[in-house]
Amino acid sequence: MSKSADEVVREQYEAYPYPARDAADEKKRLISGSPSHRDEINHYCFGGRRDFTKPFRALFAGGGTGDGFIMLAQQLADIGCPAEVVHLDISVAAQAVAKARAEARGLNNVRFVQGSLLDAADVAPGPWDYIDCCGVLHHLADPAAGLAALKAQLADDGGMGLMVYGDLGRTGVYPLQAALRALGGDLDAAARIAQAKKLLATLPSTNWFAANRFLGDHKGKSDAELYDLLLHSRDRAYTVPEIADLLAGSGLAPTAFIAPLRYDPLAYLTDASMQARARALPWLDQAALAENLCGGLKTHICYAVPAAHAANAVARPDSPAMMPLPLQSSAEATSRLFAKPVLKVDFDGHAARLDLPDGAARIAALCDGNRTLGQIQQALGLDWFAFKARFDKVWRAANGLNLMVLRAGP
Numbered sequence: 001m002s003k004s005a006d007e008v009v010r011e012q013y014e015a016y017p018y019p020a021r022d023a024a025d026e027k028k029r030l031i032s033g034s035p036s037h038r039d040e041i042n043h044y045c046f047g048g049r050r051d052f053t054k055p056f057r058a059l060f061a062g063g064g065t066g067d068g069f070i071m072l073a074q075q076l077a078d079i080g081c082p083a084e085v086v087h088l089d090i091s092v093a094a095q096a097v098a099k100a101r102a103e104a105r106g107l108n109n110v111r112f113v114q115g116s117l118l119d120a121a122d123v124a125p126g127p128w129d130y131i132d133c134c135g136v137l138h139h140l141a142d143p144a145a146g147l148a149a150l151k152a153q154l155a156d157d158g159g160m161g162l163m164v165y166g167d168l169g170r171t172g173v174y175p176l177q178a179a180l181r182a183l184g185g186d187l188d189a190a191a192r193i194a195q196a197k198k199l200l201a202t203l204p205s206t207n208w209f210a211a212n213r214f215l216g217d218h219k220g221k222s223d224a225e226l227y228d229l230l231l232h233s234r235d236r237a238y239t240v241p242e243i244a245d246l247l248a249g250s251g252l253a254p255t256a257f258i259a260p261l262r263y264d265p266l267a268y269l270t271d272a273s274m275q276a277r278a279r280a281l282p283w284l285d286q287a288a289l290a291e292n293l294c295g296g297l298k299t300h301i302c303y304a305v306p307a308a309h310a311a312n313a314v315a316r317p318d319s320p321a322m323m324p325l326p327l328q329s330s331a332e333a334t335s336r337l338f339a340k341p342v343l344k345v346d347f348d349g350h351a352a353r354l355d356l357p358d359g360a361a362r363i364a365a366l367c368d369g370n371r372t373l374g375q376i377q378q379a380l381g382l383d384w385f386a387f388k389a390r391f392d393k394v395w396r397a398a399n400g401l402n403l404m405v406l407r408a409g410p
Helices: 005-015 023-027 038-045 067-078 092-105 117-123 143-151 173-184 189-200 223-231 240-248 272-279 283-294 307-312 331-337 360-366 373-380 384-400
Strands: 056-061 083-089 110-114 128-134 154-165 252-258 299-306 322-326 342-347 350-355 404-408
Touching (some): 005 092, 023 092, 038 067, 038 154, 038 252, 038 299, 038 404, 056 067, 056 117, 067 092, 083 092, 083 117, 092 110, 128 143, 173 189, 173 223, 189 223, 240 299, 252 307, 322 331, 322 373, 331 360, 350 384, 384 404
Parallel strands (some): 083 110, 128 154
Antiparallel strands (some): 154 299, 252 299, 322 404, 342 350
């Protein structure tokens, strides 16, 4: 009897837990990123006003070997938040890695549930303040059904962090997947991996995958990464409009794509008339335009909330009471980066240029998570309007590069 597609997917992650991780490494570093960084969640889902002294429930639906799960659990533990962070996954092997990582850190705010996210109502019932679904929906037979199952368990004022594959940046993946199925779909996993490595070494120079410089998951990493990229039995990729449609089907709306500047068409356009036309487009249309201009976005990371709450979900630097704080880097490092009047950014080979205002380095140094915008304004000796004119340019660069977010001040 042939195996179902669901069984094949499950067996893959039992044999090759993804991504490959070693619990011993937890002594050396905390893997940090997007989605599901605590301060990102607050900024993009709760308007910067989430009170983490109150209980917080987070579900990692398809938590894999635990990167985002461990990160958020540790970040919540660090501030003493009374949290429950639950790891849900179909793979016993992947979950065992996540458990070992949590044990290595001594985390006691975590719980593990083995099962499918499609059964979340039974095995991991909400309401959840936050749900992470990173790299999972695109492997489901029916991604819309999977998202709907999670949305049903989300608190009315909750938020979600998602990652799905990007269509344009994965150019060449699916024809190569088809070629490998034709050449060895009947082989066992080890033989298929060996065959894939052999084929990769001899691909014609005309092959689109060979020409795609944005994909490197298969290079110099574990077999789990190669298998997930080229031998997966079921995946699909999305464009920005397709993500918006997927979310709308479950009553959700995107609040941000990470990093925001990558989804800003002005990062790719230099002609003033084209820039003006781009600025006039609605936000999601701008993001779609940026995706088409860039051509290399291989994944899409986004935050989403119930559509009824989308208008107030994102923190805005429009009040002296808001507090900018560094993300993924220190205020000092951002200040050094902003020391010149023009910031040059490399987006996977595309050179973007950002104009910075006078005093940008000083402003960035003051955005250390301890001062409100009003206090920074006073420290600079500027009136509010003069300060905002400068800060907004700093903000566009710092937030756009995912270096800075906001939270409500005390």
